Each structure stands twice: as structure tokens, then as C-alpha cells.
Amino acid sequence: MARMKGSRNADYEKERERLLEEVRLRLLASDGAQTSFRELAEVAGVSVATLRHYFGSREALLADVMADMHRRGLPYLLAAATEIRGPVRESLQWFLESLLTGWRMGVGAVHAFGLTAGVGHETLGPVYVKELLEPTLQAAEARLSRHIADGELRHCDVRHAALELVCPVVLGLLHQVQLSGANCRPLNVERFLEDHLETFLRAYVVSPE
Template identity: 40%
Template structure:
């Protein structure tokens, strides 16, 4: 007879394995809200198995949101820590954001979250809470440090964080998930520099 702890460990291990396959299917290009049966096929299991480990389809998507938020904790933590001077600090945060979105698959995760969450009263708020807002909050905390140092003018730092994050997100989606890189390519480094310069001019303390 196996202990309860051993059973729980096996459950968590199997759930994590399924979650990885489900995340891959949900972020697959052209996925467009796969059905529960399609998710089960991608996970290599039955619908009843998915129900056992996750619940309904919405529960699966929310589990992927939660997992993605946990995976982003390193980026969020790095984003919180302000650099010594305002412009370099903003540039470092923007470059990190652009890099993880365009080179590490984060833009694909965000695109999936938007597809699943748009106009959905359940999934939309969960996507914002688990995947998007933690980055905005971390960036706002970084900016608050610069306000406290007198390097950045006093503003609503959450609004300022959104003003910095939004063009980076749109640019990453434009180039990758929307296929804009083929017909309308952007020089990523130049684009980040453009966004950073505009932000610094707008928010630097006089």
C-alpha cells in the first residue's frame, strides 16, 4: 500500500506532464481555441483524464495561465529591480521584455491568452491577473524607485508602466504572432530604442 504523499506526488507529476502538452497545443500557431477533445488528443489522453486532472476546458486554460505566471516570476523579479540611472534602467527593462517576448515564446503565450480571454468574462480577468498585470506591477515598482530618487517625475506609475509595455507588446505581436516580420519587418533594437527614448523624454524629471 502506497502512502498518500506518494499518490499526491504521482498526481502532481502526471498533471505537470499533461500541462506541458496542453500549453504547447494552446500556443500552437493556428490553434484558435481548440476543443476539449482536441486538447485531449494533443495531451495523449482521454477527455475524462483531463476532467480528472483539471476539470472543464476553462479550468485547463486557467491552469495554463497560472503555470505561465509562475514561469514568469524570474522576469517579474528582474523587472522590479531599478538600475542606477533612469534611462539605462528603462532601457534594461524594455530590452528584457522585448527579448523574452520575441526570443523565448512569451509573445505566443500572451497571444494565446488574448485569444482565450478576449470578451470572456471568466478567462479575460484571469489572463490579466496571472499573466499580464504581474509584469505591469513589477515595472511600476521599478518606476516608483526612480520617482522616489527624483529621477522620474511624479506620475501614476502603473499608467506609465502600461505606456512603456504596450508598444513593446504590440510590436512583438506584430512581428511574430501576426506575421508582420515578412512584409513589414522591424529592426528590434532600433524599435526598442525608439520606445525608450520617447518614454524617457516624457517622464524624466526636469
């Protein structure tokens, strides 16, 4: 039976996922966020019209790629939020070390793409915040909330505390890796994480009576 006008092919979602994968790999390159819609179509091996059929516009495509990256990261975000890793010092040390490991394994490229595409863009900026930046901050909030509930950290605005914990590390990693600061102003990242954690704990840990 002929396909009804306006209906999707049976393998529509499968092909859409393939296109997302091909485009994602290109966008995560160092200059990927500047890739034109036509170039992305060429990378995916389809025409501009076909890519537009699946995603509508370059802006919508980049937003879908960010959402896809979020979905791929969900198991790691869940672990960062909930996995039990001992008392507060060991727990937050594990969280920061996991952030560092993930950054070196590709998370840094994801954030670099999101920032490059999103800064100054009224649509993609909020998408980056929602799909890529806030999930990491919310994972930190969840972990900190557990330690607050356990009486290890003082009561505070947990969102502020998560920003204080995560943002200096993200900035330091962007500085060293994506901005090549390691070539002109190298930083011992592991030592920085240790010092940063000590500073954070001095500010928030509950002192024994």
C-alpha cells in the same frame, strides 16, 4: 490499505504537472488556443474523462495553464521589477531590451495564446489579465517607482506610466511577430525601442535644475 473514496492518488500532483506540460506545449502553437478539449486529451495521451478528472473543463484547464505560465515566469518578473541596472535611462533600456528578448524566446507566444483565448471571454479574459498581462505591467510599475523615489522620474500615476512604457512595445511586437506584420509592414524593432524610450524619458524624467 485501499484508497479512501474521494482521495487523490499519491502521484496526483505529479501527473497533473505532466498533463499541464503536454497541454501547454500544444496551446502555445500558433493555432493552439483553438484546440478542443478532446484534442488536448489526445495530445496529453489520456482520455477526455481523465483530463476532466484533473481539470474539470476546458475553460478551467486553460486558466490553469495561464497560472502555470505565470509561475514559470516569476524569476524573470522579479528581476524585471527589482534588479538594479544603473540610472533611469540604462535601467529602462535594459527593461525594454529584456522584454524584447523574452518575447522572441517564447513570451510572445504566451501572450498570443492568452489574448486569443481571453478576448471576449468573460472568464478567461480576466485570467489572462491577472496571470500574464498585469504581472508584466506591475514589474514595470515597481521599476518606475524606484526611479521616482530616487528623484529621477517625476511623481505621476505610476500605473499610467507603466502602461505608456509597456503597451506600445507589446503592440509593436504583436504586430511584427504574431501577426506577421514583418512580412507586409516591417519595423526596425530595436530602433523603435530607442525612439520609444526617448519619448518616454522626455515626458517623465526630472530635468536637472
